[in-house]
Amino acid sequence: MADINPHKIPQDLAQDLKETHNLDQHSQKQMQANKKLLITIGVALVLLITVWIWKSIEISNVRGKAERDHQALKEQAIKGIVTLKEEQLKLLTIPYVWAVRTEMMKGNINQINLYALDLIKEKNFQRIAIANDSGVIVSSTDKKDEGKPFTSIGEVAALTNNDTMVENTGDSVLIVTSPIMGFNKRLGTLFFKYAVQLPDLK
Numbered sequence: 001m002a003d004i005n006p007h008k009i010p011q012d013l014a015q016d017l018k019e020t021h022n023l024d025q026h027s028q029k030q031m032q033a034n035k036k037l038l039i040t041i042g043v044a045l046v047l048l049i050t051v052w053i054w055k056s057i058e059i060s061n062v063r064g065k066a067e068r069d070h071q072a073l074k075e076q077a078i079k080g081i082v083t084l085k086e087e088q089l090k091l092l093t094i095p096y097v098w099a100v101r102t103e104m105m106k107g108n109i110n111q112i113n114l115y116a117l118d119l120i121k122e123k124n125f126q127r128i129a130i131a132n133d134s135g136v137i138v139s140s141t142d143k144k145d146e147g148k149p150f151t152s153i154g155e156v157a158a159l160t161n162n163d164t165m166v167e168n169t170g171d172s173v174l175i176v177t178s179p180i181m182g183f184n185k186r187l188g189t190l191f192f193k194y195a196v197q198l199p200d201l202k
Contacts, residue, residue, distance in 0.1 A: 127193040
């Protein structure tokens with residue numbers, strides 16, 4: 001039977017306790033390392049989500065500004081086209097009124113009708129009418145207008161206004177009125193209704 005060394009038992013026990021203590025410390029260090037790793041991953045995820053949200057908002061803002069800028073340019077282009085057409089119609093009324101005045105002074109309504117029928121063939125003209133000095137329509141491309149008061153198609157102010165006027169009634173429809181003057185009195189009033197053709201600006 002082997003002899004038991006009484007001094008060896010405490011040494012073995014101390015060694016076991018030391019190893020156990022070392023294992024506990026290693027486990028704690030490992031847990032702390034894992035905890036730090038999880039925190040780092042969590043912070044990284046939060047940062048990524050924050051950046052993603054910020055970029056999404058930034059892209060949305062840029063897209064919104066681009067759409068607003070595009071709409072503003074579109075409206076500006078349409079306004080420019082309509083303004084140009086208004087000036088062209090004003091210029092057109094000058095020779096047209098001269099021609100109509102000559103025929104009105106002769107009492108030649110048939111020739112005035114022919115002028116209107118020729119012009120209405122041009123694209124976008126919707127109505128051409130002439131009222132006499134009493135405000136009664138004597139010539140129109142819509143024959144149902146004839147004999148009716150001018151106010152059935154236009155504003156009463158146009159019957160006394162001495163300037164060529166252009167009114168945009170909406171949807172780019174222009175109403176042009178102009179006085180037809182004789183040598184010493186007003187002979188009547190010219191009326192144009194014209195629809196401006198706008199390009200498809202997308």
